[in-house]
Amino acid sequence: MEYARLTATALDQETAAWLRRLGGVGLERQAAERELHARLVRIALAEVGRRSASTPVTGPELGDVAHQAAADAMLAILAKLGEFRGESRFITWAYRFVVLEVSAKLGRHYWRDPPVPLDAGQWERLPDRLGIDPQRHAEATAILAEVRRVVDEELTAHQRRVFTAIVVDGIPLDALAARLGLRRNAVYKVIFDARRKIRRALAANGYLDEPGREQR
Amino acid sequence: MSGLERLERFLRTDPRDVGCDEAMAVLHVYVDLVAAGEDAAGRYPGVAAHLRACGPCGADFIGLLLSVSDG
Numbered sequence: 600m601e602y603a604r605l606t607a608t609a610l611d612q613e614t615a616a617w618l619r620r621l622g623g624v625g626l627e628r629q630a631a632e633r634e635l636h637a638r639l640v641r642i643a644l645a646e647v648g649r650r651s652a653s654t655p656v657t658g659p660e661l662g663d664v665a666h667q668a669a670a671d672a673m674l675a676i677l678a679k680l681g682e683f684r685g686e687s688r689f690i691t692w693a694y695r696f697v698v699l700e701v702s703a704k705l706g707r708h709y710w711r712d713p714p715v716p717l718d719a720g721q722w723e724r725l726p727d728r729l730g731i732d733p734q735r736h737a738e739a740t741a742i743l744a745e746v747r748r749v750v751d752e753e754l755t756a757h758q759r760r761v762f763t764a765i766v767v768d769g770i771p772l773d774a775l776a777a778r779l780g781l782r783r784n785a786v787y788k789v790i791f792d793a794r795r796k797i798r799r800a801l802a803a804n805g806y807l808d809e810p811g812r813e814q815r
Numbered sequence: 816m817s818g819l820e821r822l823e824r825f826l827r828t829d830p831r832d833v834g835c836d837e838a839m840a841v842l843h844v845y846v847d848l849v850a851a852g853e854d855a856a857g858r859y860p861g862v863a864a865h866l867r868a869c870g871p872c873g874a875d876f877i878g879l880l881l882s883v884s885d886g
Contacts, residue, residue, distance in 0.1 A: 687843040731818035784835035798826035
C-alpha cells in the first residue's frame with residue numbers, strides 16, 4: 600500500500616499554529632474552532648456550486664448540503680485531531696473531510712428527486728450519452744450491441760446491475776453507493792472488473808483494434 | 816475524441832489503480848504535492864491512475880486542490 604511509504608515531516612508554521620490553538624482551551628480554542636468552521640462552510644459552498652451541474656440537487660437544498668457537510672466535517676476533524684500525522688498541511692487534511700462530506704451528501708440527496716430511477720436500463724439512450732458520431736453509427740451499433748450482450752451474458756447479476764445503473768443510466772457512483780448501502784470503493788471495484796471483462800470480450804471478438812492488452 | 820474512442824478508453828483498466836479507499840486515504844498528501852509543483856504522480860502512480868479513472872475521486876481531487884489553492 601502506497602500509504603505505508605509516508606513519513607511524517609516537520610510541521611509548517613501554519614499547521615503548528617492550528618494544532619496549538621485547536622488543542623488549547625478557552626477562548627483561543629473557541630476562536631480557532633469558529634475560524635475553521637467558517638472556512639469549512641466557505642469550501643463546502645464552493646464545492647456544491649462547482650458540482651451543481653452534475654447533481655439534481657438545486658436551490659436552497661444545495662446550501663443546506665454545504666452547511667451540513669461543514670458541520671459534520673467539523674465534528675470529524677475535532678474527533679480525529681489526534682490522528683493527524685503531519686503528512687500534509689493541516690488545512691489540506693481538514694479540507695479533505697469537507698470535500699468528501701459534500702460528495703457523500705450529494706450522493707444521498709440524489710434520491711430525493713432522481714432524474715433516472717434505479718434499474719431503468721435505458722440502453723436506447725446510451726449512444727447519446729456516449730456522444731456517438733452518427734456517421735459511424737453502423738460500427739457503433741455493432742459494438743454497443745456486443746457490449747450489451749457481454750453485460751447480459753457474461754457479467755454477474757450484481758455487476759450487471761451496477762454497470763447498467765452507472766454506465767447506461769448515468770446514475771452517479773456515489774448515489775448508487777448510497778442507495779445500495781455500499782462504499783464507493785466497493786462500487787468502483789465492481790465497475791473496474793466489469794470494464795475489464797467487457798474489454799476482453801470485445802477484443803476477443805474483434806471489436807477492438809488492440810488484442811485486449813491492458814494499459815501498463 | 817469520438818464516442819467510440821471514449822468507450823474504448825473507459826473500458827481500458829490500469830493494473831496500478833489502487834482503488835478509492837487507498838486514493839482517498841492519501842488525497843491530502845497527494846494534493847499538497849501537486850499544489851507545491853512536485854511530482855505527485857511519480858511518487859504515487861497508483862493514486863494517479865485511480866484519479867484518472869474514477870470520476871468521483873477525480874472530482875474530490877480537483878475540489879480539494881481548488882480549495883487549498885484558494886486559501
